[in-house]
Amino acid sequence: MITTASLAGGAEAIWQAVVPDLPGFTVEVLEEIDSTNTELMRRARAAALDPVLLVAERQTAGRGRLGRGWHSQAGQSLTFSLGLSLAPRSWSGLSLVVGLSLAEQLHADVRLKWPNDLWLMGRKLGGILVETAGHADEREGPRSVVIGVGINVARPAEAALANAPAGPMGAMPPAGLAEVEMGVTAAELLPRLVPPLVRDVQSFAAEGFAPFASRFAARDALKDRELRLSDGTTGTACxxxxxxxxxVRVNGQLRRVDSAEVSVRPC
Structure with a gap:
């Protein structure tokens, strides 16, 4: 186990909670790294990935979906990647299960913006990046999967508006969990989030997304909202x-949208 002082206590608690279900599980907490996902994907491409949690105080080249950057500073956010081998019946819905697991442990007001964002009060609280390495054909056996998570912990600085994405009401600053849970720290969140996440990911591998569907619906931030897809199509989320x-209901017809196809923004 590799730790830094600020997160050492949480890392120990996580290891004790998870290792009975994931033999060989290790926890590494580093002061700085380019990207926790990038590092675990490097390992996964070199050999089968042993179960590991890699946590960074700071990421200098963190990545989000579609190649977007995600930078973190010590004390301001929580960034980690969980790596393990999985052989689910289907990979569809894994990022939704990850988001749901995190949201349920974070706060009652956290919502899920399909497919991989955590929202708080209509603003982005965190993001998820799921990557796999191994057999191209999932029927050939387990694949290494790396689940990257970034969560804003501190209240967002006013300066964040300058880099915030534009929304229906103009630029929207990111949200911070401290807005609804004052005094919360990354070190406190880590052991709160990871053991339930491991259990939910294992349940997904065994049962798929269907058992999680009703729980996801209760936190669905897009339900009944007007959406614009990246191909220009508009419709209503269903x-x-x-x-x-x-x-998505488009011109009276129900359309299925896969996360690999498009990005989704509320109108």
């Missing part, structure tokens, strides 16, 4: 299918 695909 929840998700049992495999996690987004359902």
């Amino acid at each position: 929840g998700v299918a049992e495999d996690g695909a987004l359902l």
Whole structure:
């Protein structure tokens, strides 16, 4: 186990909670790294990935979905990647299960913006990046999967507006969990989030997304909202299918949207 002082206590608690279900599980907490996901993907491409949690105080080249950057500073956010081998019946819906698991442990007001964002009060609180390495054909056996998580902990600085994405009401600053849970720290969040996440990911591998669908619906931030897809199509969000695909009503017809196809923004 590799730790830094600020997160050492949480790392020990996580290891004790997780190792009975994941033999060989290790925890590494580093002061700085380019990207926790990039590092675990390097390892996964070199050999089968042993179960590991890699946590960084700071990321200098963190990555989000579609290649977007995600930079973190010590004390301001929580960034980690969970690496393990999985052989689910289907990979569809994994990022939704990850988001749901995190949201349920974070706060009652946290919502899920399909397919991989955590929202708080209509603003982005965190993001998820799921990557795999191994057999191209999932029927050939387990694949290494790396689940990257970034969560804003501190209240967002006013300066964040300058780099915030534009929304229907103009530039929207990111949210911070400290807005609804004052005094919360990354060190406190880590052992709160990881053991339930491991259990939910293992349940997904065994049962798929369907058992999680009703729980996801209770936190669905897009349900009944008007959306614009990256291909220019507009429609109304109608929840998700049992495999996690987004359902959008377009010109009276229900369209399935896969996370690999498009990005989604509320109108």
